[in-house]
Amino acid sequence: xxxxxxxxxxxxxxxxxxxxDTAAQIDAALAGREVKKLPTLRGxxxxxxxYEDSTRTRISFELAAKRLSADVINFSAKGSSVSxxxxxxxxxxxxxxxxxxxxxxxxxxxxxPHRLAQWVRGSVVNAGDGTHEHPTQALLDAYTIRxxxxxxxxxxxxxxxxxxxxxxxxxxxxLLHTLGADVTVVAPPTLLPVGVGSWPVTxxxxxxxxxxxxDVVMMLRVQGERMNASFFPSARxxxxxxxxxxxxxxxxxxxxxxxxxxxxxxxxxxxxxxADSVRSTIVExxxxxxxxxxxxxxxxxxxxxxxxx
Amino acid sequence: MTTYLIKNARPYGExxxxxxxxxxxIASIGExxxxxxxxxxxxxxxxxLPGLVDLHTHLREPGREDAETVExxxxxxxxxxxxxxxxxxxxxxxxxxxxxVEQVWRxxxxxxxxxxxxxxxxxxxxxxxxxxxLGAMADSAARVRVFSDDGxxxxxxxxxxxxxxxxxxxxGVVAQHAEEPRLTVGAQMHEGDRSARLGLTGxxxxxxEAIIARDVLLAQHVGARLHVCHVSxxxxxxxxxxxxxxxxxxxxxxxxxxxLLTDECAEGYDPVFKVNPPLRTDVDVxxxxxxxxxxxxxxxxTDHAPHAVEDKECEWAMARPGMLGLEQALSVVVTTMxxxxxxxxxxxxxxxVADRMSVRPAAIGRLAxxxxxxxxxxxxxxxxVDPAHRGTVDPAALxxxxxxxxxxxxxxxxxxxxxxxxxxxxxxxxKAVK
Amino acid sequence: MAEPALGAPTPGxxxxxxxxxxxxxxxxxxxxxxxxxxxxxxxxxxxxxxxLTDLVLVGVPTRGAPLARRLAGRIEAFxxxxxxxxxxxxxxxxxxxxLRGVRALEDTRLPAAGIDGxxxxxxxxxxxxxxxxxxxxxxxxDLGRPRAVQLAVLVDRGHRELPIRADYVGKNVPTSRTQxxxxxxxxxxxxxxxxxxxxxxxxxxx
Numbered sequence: 018x019x020x021x022x023x024x025x026x027x028x029x030x031x032x033x034x035x036x037x038d039t040a041a042q043i044d045a046a047l048a049g050r051e052v053k054k055l056p057t058l059r060g061x062x063x064x065x066x067x068y069e070d071s072t073r074t075r076i077s078f079e080l081a082a083k084r085l086s087a088d089v090i091n092f093s094a095k096g097s098s099v100s101x102x103x104x105x106x107x108x109x110x111x112x113x114x115x116x117x118x119x120x121x122x123x124x125x126x127x128x129x130p131h132r133l134a135q136w137v138r139g140s141v142v143n144a145g146d147g148t149h150e151h152p153t154q155a156l157l158d159a160y161t162i163r164x165x166x167x168x169x170x171x172x173x174x175x176x177x178x179x180x181x182x183x184x185x186x187x188x189x190x191x192l193l194h195t196l197g198a199d200v201t202v203v204a205p206p207t208l209l210p211v212g213v214g215s216w217p218v219t220x221x222x223x224x225x226x227x228x229x230x231x232d233v234v235m236m237l238r239v240q241g242e243r244m245n246a247s248f249f250p251s252a253r254x255x256x257x258x259x260x261x262x263x264x265x266x267x268x269x270x271x272x273x274x275x276x277x278x279x280x281x282x283x284x285x286x287x288x289x290x291x292a293d294s295v296r297s298t299i300v301e302x303x304x305x306x307x308x309x310x311x312x313x314x315x316x317x318x319x320x321x322x323x324x325x326x
Numbered sequence: 327m328t329t330y331l332i333k334n335a336r337p338y339g340e341x342x343x344x345x346x347x348x349x350x351x352i353a354s355i356g357e358x359x360x361x362x363x364x365x366x367x368x369x370x371x372x373x374x375l376p377g378l379v380d381l382h383t384h385l386r387e388p389g390r391e392d393a394e395t396v397e398x399x400x401x402x403x404x405x406x407x408x409x410x411x412x413x414x415x416x417x418x419x420x421x422x423x424x425x426x427v428e429q430v431w432r433x434x435x436x437x438x439x440x441x442x443x444x445x446x447x448x449x450x451x452x453x454x455x456x457x458x459x460l461g462a463m464a465d466s467a468a469r470v471r472v473f474s475d476d477g478x479x480x481x482x483x484x485x486x487x488x489x490x491x492x493x494x495x496x497x498g499v500v501a502q503h504a505e506e507p508r509l510t511v512g513a514q515m516h517e518g519d520r521s522a523r524l525g526l527t528g529x530x531x532x533x534x535e536a537i538i539a540r541d542v543l544l545a546q547h548v549g550a551r552l553h554v555c556h557v558s559x560x561x562x563x564x565x566x567x568x569x570x571x572x573x574x575x576x577x578x579x580x581x582x583x584x585x586l587l588t589d590e591c592a593e594g595y596d597p598v599f600k601v602n603p604p605l606r607t608d609v610d611v612x613x614x615x616x617x618x619x620x621x622x623x624x625x626x627x628t629d630h631a632p633h634a635v636e637d638k639e640c641e642w643a644m645a646r647p648g649m650l651g652l653e654q655a656l657s658v659v660v661t662t663m664x665x666x667x668x669x670x671x672x673x674x675x676x677x678x679v680a681d682r683m684s685v686r687p688a689a690i691g692r693l694a695x696x697x698x699x700x701x702x703x704x705x706x707x708x709x710x711v712d713p714a715h716r717g718t719v720d721p722a723a724l725x726x727x728x729x730x731x732x733x734x735x736x737x738x739x740x741x742x743x744x745x746x747x748x749x750x751x752x753x754x755x756x757k758a759v760k
Numbered sequence: 761m762a763e764p765a766l767g768a769p770t771p772g773x774x775x776x777x778x779x780x781x782x783x784x785x786x787x788x789x790x791x792x793x794x795x796x797x798x799x800x801x802x803x804x805x806x807x808x809x810x811x812l813t814d815l816v817l818v819g820v821p822t823r824g825a826p827l828a829r830r831l832a833g834r835i836e837a838f839x840x841x842x843x844x845x846x847x848x849x850x851x852x853x854x855x856x857x858x859l860r861g862v863r864a865l866e867d868t869r870l871p872a873a874g875i876d877g878x879x880x881x882x883x884x885x886x887x888x889x890x891x892x893x894x895x896x897x898x899x900x901x902d903l904g905r906p907r908a909v910q911l912a913v914l915v916d917r918g919h920r921e922l923p924i925r926a927d928y929v930g931k932n933v934p935t936s937r938t939q940x941x942x943x944x945x946x947x948x949x950x951x952x953x954x955x956x957x958x959x960x961x962x963x964x965x966x
Contacts, residue, residue, distance in 0.1 A: 128595025149525030
C-alpha cells in the first residue's frame with residue numbers, strides 16, 4: 018500500500034484485494050462481539066478535516082477510527098479558523114504540528130487531498146474531493162458487491178446518472194476496472210464528460226437495453242438543480258429516461274442488486290419501491306463502509322509498509 | 327553617456343562583427359572597430375538580436391504590488407532580453423483612463439529598465455459593457471495603441487464590433503482574450519480526457535475558437551485590425567490561417583508555455599500550471615509551433631502573470647490562473663523552435679526568432695524605436711544571447727517578486743548575457759545593472 | 761543457497777516429522793491428564809468426559825491453528841471425546857505494528873459454545889518474547905471470559921520479554937537471540953519439522 022489513499026489508481030489489484038480481504042476479516046472478527054473495539058491504532062490520531070458537510074461520511078470514518086482505538090479529532094470548516102480565511106496549507110501545518118498521523122479530508126475542490134499530501138508527513142485519505150474521486154466509497158461498493166455476488170471479476174456493473182459531476186462514479190470506474198469488473202455507464206450525453214471515451218467503460222444512453230444484462234445497477238444521485246443549467250429539460254423527463262422504477266426493475270435478472278451511495282432522491286433517480294426492495298443494498302453499504310474504512314486506516318497507519326508492496 | 331564597444335558578436339547568429347553604441351544608437355558596425363574610451367563588451371560566441379518586445383505582460387502595479395511592481399517586472403523583462411513590454415490593463419484600478427495609463431507609463435520611465443508600454447482597457451472596468459475612453463488613452467503621454475480587456479473576453483459581439491471600428495481612428499488594435507464566457511463557467515483546465523479523469527471543469531477549445539472565428543469575420547467586415555492574445559489550440563491556428571488567406575488584418579501571439587507544456591502538467595493538481603487559456607494537448611502544441619514557424623502566429627508574447635504565494639499554494643480551483651514568463655521566454659523559444667540542425671518545417675532560425683519576438687510585436691504595438699534592424703543609425707535596443715549555455719530554472723533566483731514559474735527545475739538552453747536599452751546596458755554579465 | 765523444495769525434509773533438522781508427532785502426542789496426553797485433574801479439583805467431581813468438554817483449544821495463526829486441530833485430533837483418538845477448537849488472530853492486537861508493518865489478517869473463529877466459563881488453552885508454535893501471547897490474551901478478553909487460560913507451545917526458545925510461561929512445552933530449545941526458529945507443518949509447509957537458522961540465514965543443525 019502507498020502512504021496515502023487519494024484516488025482509485027493508488028490501489029493495484031493486490032492492494033485493492035488486500036483492503037477488501039482485511040475488511041472481511043475485521044467484519045468476521047467483530048461479528049457478534051459485545052466489545053466492538055480493537056486496540057490496533059491506540060495512540061494514533063486521526064483528523065477528520067471536512068470542508069463540506071457530510072455527516073454520514075464523517076460518522077463512518079469516525080466510527081472506523083474509534084473502533085480501532087485511534088484518537089479522533091473532527092475539524093469542520095464551519096466555525097473554525099478556516100472560516101476566518103486560513104489556507105489549506107496553514108491548516109495542514111497546524112494539524113501536523115499537533116501530531117496527527119492521518120488526515121481524512123472532504124473538500125469541494127478536486128485535487129485538494131493531493132495538495133494536502135504534499136504538505137504533511139502523515140497519511141491522507143480522500144473522503145471525497147470536488148468532482149474528482151471518493152475512493153473509500155468505491156471500496157465499500159466493491160466490498161458490498163463481493164459479499165452479495167461472491168466475486169468481482171467479470172461482474173457486469175451499470176452506473177447510471179450524473180457521471181460528469183460524480184466523484185463516486187470516477188472512483189468506481191477506476192476501482193471496478195482494477196478488480197476485473199465490466200462497467201457500463203448510462204447517462205444523458207450532457208452528464209457524461211467529454212473525455213469519457215478514454216475510460217475503460219462502455220457508454221450507453223439507453224438504460225432499458227443494458228438492464229437485462231446487469232449484475233449490479235449503481236444509481237448516482239442527480240441534483241434537480243442541474244436542470245437549471247440545461248443538463249436535462251426537467252426532473253420528470255430525467256426520471257422517465259434514466260430513473261430506476263418498478264417497471265425497469267422488472268427487466269433485471271433475478272439476482273441483480275441495486276446500489277446507491279446515498280443520499281437518495283427518491284422519485285428522481287430511484288423509486289421508493291426499488292430503494293426498499295430486497296435487491297437494494299443501500300443500508301448494507303452504510304454498514305460495510307465502516308469495515309472498509311477500518312481496513313483502510315489499519316493498512317495505512319498500521320505501520321511501515323512491508324517491502325513487497 | 328558611456329560609449330560601448332561590442333566585440334565579435336554574431337547578429338542573428340551570422341558572421342561576427344563589432345558594434346559601437348553611442349548616444350543611444352548603433353554608431354557603426356564592422357570588423358576590428360575601435361572606440362577610444364568605450365566600455366568593451368566581449369561578444370565572442372554570443373548571438374546579437376534586436377531587443378525583444380513583449381505584447382503581453384502583467385506588471386500588477388497598481389493594486390498587487392506584493393506580486394509584482396513595474397520596477398520588479400521591468401527588471402525581469404530586461405533579464406529576459408526585453409527592451410519593451412506592454413503592460414496589461416487588469417490592474418486595480420483598471421487601466422481604463424488616461425490617468426492610470428500615464429501612471430504606469432511614468433513608473434516604467436522611472437524604473438528605466440525597459441520601455442513600459444501601457445495597454446488600455448477596451449471597456450470601463452473590464453466589465454464588457456461600455457467603451458473606455460480609448461481616444462484619451464491614445465492621446466495621453468502613454469500613447470496607448472493596444473487595447474485589451476485581457477483576462478476577460480469582449481464577449482458582446484456588438485460591443486466588439488464598435489471597439490474594432492473605433493480604434494481605427496487611433497491607429498490602434500484590439501487585442502482579444504478569446505474566451506466565450508458561457509462555455510467556460512467554472513473552467514479549470516483544458517476539456518478532454520485529463521479533465522474528465524481529474525474531475526476539473528473543462529475549458530473547451532471551442533470556447534476560444536468560436537470567438538476567434540467571430541472576431542475575424544467582424545474585423546473583415548469593418549476593415550479593422552484585430553490581434554488575438556495567447557492562441558492555444560490547433561483549431562485557432564487553422565482559423566487564423568484561413569483568415570489571413572482571406573486578407574483579414576489579424577495578428578496573433580502564442581505564449582512560451584503553450585509552446586512547451588501540455589495539460590499533462592495538471593496531474594498532481596499543482597496550480598503553478600493553472601493558466602488561462604489552459605495548457606492544451608500535444609496536438610495543440612505541435613499546431614501552435616507550426617503556426618509560429620509559418621507566420622500564421624506573428625509573435626511570441628509571455629502573458630507573464632505574477633501571483634503571490636498564497637494565490638498558488640492552495641487548491642487548484644482556488645488558485646489564480648497565470649505563470650511567469652519574461653525571464654524564460656527566449657529559452658523556451660530556443661528549446662521548442664530552434665533545432666541544432668538549422669531551420670526546417672516548424673523551425674525558426676535567429677532571424678525568425680528576432681522577427682517573432684521583436685520586429686512583429688513592435689509593429690503590432692506601433693512602437694517606433696523597437697524591432698528595428700541591426701544597422702548603423704538605428705536605436706541601440708539590443709540583446710546578447712549565449713546560445714550554448716544551459717541552466718536549471720530556480721524560481722527563487724528570479725527577479726520577479728513572484729515565484730510561480732512553471733519551468734522550476736527544468737533545464738533550458740540559452741542565456742541573456744547583456745541587454746541594451748537605447749545604448750545603455752540594463753543587463754551585463756547576465757545580471758541586472760540596477 | 762537454494763531453499764529446499766516445499767515438503768522436502770531439511771537434512772539435520774532440529775526436530776523431524778517423527779519428533780513432531782511424538783511431541784504432539786505427549787502434549788495431548790498432558791492436556792487429557794490436566795483436564796481430568798482440573799475437573800477433579802472442582803466441586804462437580806470427576807466428569808464422565810474427564811473434563812474435556814470444558815476444554816477449548818484456541819490456535820494462534822498461522823501455525824498455531826493447525827497445531828490446535830492436531831492436538832484435538834489426538835485427544836479424540838486417545839479418549840474418544842471431541843474437543844472444541846478455535847483460532848484467534850492477534851494481528852490487530854500487536855504492539856509492534858510500527859516496527860514490523862501491516863500484514864494480512866487471518867481468521868478468528870470460536871466454537872459455537874463460545875469460551876465463557878471454559879478452560880481455554882492457547883496453542884502456538886514458538887514461544888519467544890511472549891508478546892504474541894500477550895496479544896492473544898488481549899484478544900481473548902474482547903471475545904469472552906474464560907474460566908482459565910493456559911498456554912501450549914511446540915517449541916520454547918527462551919528470551920522472554922514479558923512475565924509469561926507455557927503450561928505445556930513440546931521441546932525447550934536454547935537459542936541465541938539472533939537465531940531464527942522455524943516450525944514447519946504439513947498443512948502449510950508440506951512437511952513437519954523444526955529448524956534453527958543462524959542470523960546469516962543458513963539453516964543449521966545443533
